[in-house]
Amino acid sequence: MISSLLILTVLLKMEGSLSNVAPEIKSVTRPTSSPKASKRLSDSITNFTVQCANCLKWRFIPTKEKYEQIRETIVEQPFVCKMAHEWRPEITCDVEPDLVKDDGSWRWAIDKPSIPKPPPGWQRILRLRAEGGTKFSDVYYVPPSSGKWLRTTREVERYLSEHPEYIGVTMSQFSFRTPVPSEKNYVRKRLARSSASPDTGEAAMPVAAIPISWIAPDQIEDLQFGEEGSSHVEAPAES
């Protein structure tokens, strides 16, 4: 099997096309009377695509739940266009991908395979950080019937031990792995731990701001709709 077939891609929709702004919630909010609750339960990811193992075209996945299901087993069961029949009966490997109008507001990240589906009723939420920060994103788990956001495996363990009603929920159902942004400069490089200049006592020079770097439209096209053998198909993080 060609390794690139295992790539999962998350299509990130950013609000505010030319400024360094925090991501806004766009389209996955669920109906609620509380704006605050709506925000808290929303992902900053609005679209999901997966590459067909046969034709290498990228297909949109209609729901986060379906995407999580495919991601969980994509190593053992690579995605193929035929699977899209469930929601798009007309999709075959011969059908061209849906085009995304590139208005400069889309961002891409390569997701990790084999992330388990969250336990029933739990939400796994990926929140993007602002460009130029020290990290790209954070993963949170939200238990059913609770607004508590769990940030680490330790917090999940503690929560489960304090809530024995979650019978059958195990730590193997949680993963805090995050996707990798396609834009190499999205995350600020960390300074070397001993890079300060202690002899002079001077503060480290501020790092020049990294210009906003958008994926050029042609690169986006290649990433999304790469022809077979496209050199722009990225290699997976692990082999």
Added chain:
DNA sequence: GCCACCGGTGGC
């Protein structure tokens, strides 16, 4: 006061 977001840092 709460919490979403962020940076720092230790471990690998």
Added chain:
DNA sequence: GCCACCGGTGGC
């Protein structure tokens, strides 16, 4: 270099 963990804090 990457990742997990967690404390700080600004905005609400």
